[in-house]
Amino acid sequence: MKQSNTRFATRLGVIFIFFLTEFTSFAAVTYVQIKPKSGENLFMLFRKYAIEPNSCNINHFKEINRIKNLEKILIGVTYNLPILKYQYNGKSITTSIPNMDRPTAVKIMNYNKSLYQNKLKKVPYTENKIVWVVYDQLGCKKGSSPDVAEKSKPNGLAKPTLVASKEKSTLTKATIASSSSESNIKPINSAPVKDMTGNIKTEPNIRENEAIIATETTTNATALKTKIVPIFGPDFQEIRIVSEELKNKVYYLVSGHGGPDPGTMYKGSKMTLCEDEYAYDVTLRLARKLMEHGATVHLIVQDPNDGIRNESYLKIDHDEKCITGYPLVLNQRLRLTQTTDAVNDLYRKYRKQGVDMKDQIAVHIHIDSRHEDMRKDVYFYYQEGNQNSTAIAKRIQNTLDQKYKEQSGREYTGTISSRNLFVMRNTLPSTVYMELGNIQNQLDQKRIVYSSNRQALAEWLYDGIAAE
Incomplete structure (x- = not known):
């Protein structure tokens, strides 16, 4: 009987540890952190780290730092940038990040290489096994307005492998959408008019977000x-x-x-x-x-x-x-x-x-x-x-x-x-x-x-x- 109880306790402990590990991995969403220096503002920080200043990234920055006024970025205060840290498995970015497609993975790879070349990352991601991912690559619904970040339902999340933070973050929980967001420039040919006096209709037949190519x-x-x-x-x-x-x-x-x-x-x-x-x-x-x-x-x-x-x-x-x-x-x-x-x-x-x-x-x-x-x-x-x-x-x-x-x-x-x-x-x-x-x-x-x-x-x- 004593042996049976011991086995049950051991099994229960294993289950508890597994549950705790899983829960921790969901909760330990961490971000790249930075302390603005004198003269730096949000625009400069975004530009420095090559973060697209779109509504998705800006809104998420406000959310994870619990701020409303972007003009009041304080010198010496630690802020979370909308850049997530993921554990690199040593094989590929595609297999390191849940629901990752290859085109987005290539962008993320080039982004991390650029950060290292510009000395914003001290060690390549292939060595320290940490990949940085700008939030709009994962957190905004593709093809829609990025004003509101798409949030995954808890039961729809794949197993995350986000890196646990060693520093105290202003936010420790987040849900990350699995869809990627394209941010490439869409070239457009364009340009003035036919007739100065003709009656003009004003109902152009162009779809929203369509690349306007002649x-x-x-x-x-x-x-x-x-x-x-x-x-x-x-x-x-x-x-x-x-x-x-x-x-x-x-x-x-x-x-x-x-x-x-x-x-x-x-x-x-x-x-x-x-x-x-x-x-x-x-x-x-x-x-x-x-x-x-x-x-x-x-x-x-x-x-x-x-x-x-x-x-x-x-x-x-x-x-x-x-x-x-x-x-x-x-x-x-x-x-x-x-x-x-x-x-x-x-x-x-x-x-x-x-x-x-x-x-x-x-x-x-x-x-x-x-x-x-x-x-x-x-x-x-x-x-x-x-x-x-x-x-x-x-x-x-x-x-x-x-x-x-x-x-x-x-x-x-x-x-x-x-x-x-x-x-x-x-x-x-x-x-x-x-x-x-x-x-x-x-x-x-x-x-x-x-x-x-x-x-x-x-x-x-x-x-x-x-x-x-």
Whole structure:
């Protein structure tokens, strides 16, 4: 009887140890931890560790650190980054992480190699058997909005092999979704308009998150070839390539604000004018014009259903996304990081393909807000110390000066200067930043409200950009 009790106790102990081991492995979700240094903010930390500043990673960062205000990152306080630690089994990442597919595993492998090469990891994962995985590779539902991380049900979890933390973490439990999330840049060819006076329909037939790639169709006597670019809307999607003078040029067009941030606004008694809607329309028209002459154009901010519009009052919406497919985030610094990183990733890709740095140009289009009595002609900023950026800004300014003399007979007063803006400091290709006018001034409003003026603006900007 005593022997039987001993066997039962031993068996019960084994079961208990097994249960405890299993429970601990589920609970011991650990993250890479860091203490921000003086001058560091969340944007810098994400950039340093190559974390995509999308809603998925940002929301998870707030969740695992139990914070709401991203502006209040404290110096010297330990924070969990949205990077999980997994035990490497010595064979492959695919077999080390539950439900891992090979394409995602390759990304994770390259990510860890890059961290080691940049001295962010002291030891290769193949030696210390610890793999770092950015949260959005596992925690966001593929193909859907990454605003909310997908959570697996407890009974649907495979056996996790997450590394137990040696430090006290601000969060020790988490559930990790098994689906991967693509974060690759989706290249897009795009660009301004057919007719300034035609009636325009505004129901573009483009699916959300679809890579917007121009497709060639037929040729005719007046065009070298024709391309279809759905983002311009059904009445403007057909692009007739009339020359190839810009065929070796790559342009990154960034319209101001978008998504949750409409930018500057004029609120009248009957209508509201929003910066992001009018800047986006001018940007589309400029993009289309550049493409007509053979340029490769990337729209960094994209609206899936606006297209080019000829209405005077453009309805506001909040569905603009980054070219990466992720929604634009509300936090200004992170949103600027989001779009700037998209430009820089594409720039590096083209540099590897042999495209010269002087043949890649970024253009930011905004609308200013000043006192209602202050009229502002289109004015420009260039990158300090960048001769190509300065030259482009001067060309556009000279073009507008000449056009004003020809069209209106009045003096053009738009200025150019350098300015230490975030996008000017951090964008790799030569960059020009412009303000189209003062949205509060009634005369300046005519420059953007009338579609014929938006078209003229786009064509004048094209003339200045292309006039090398």
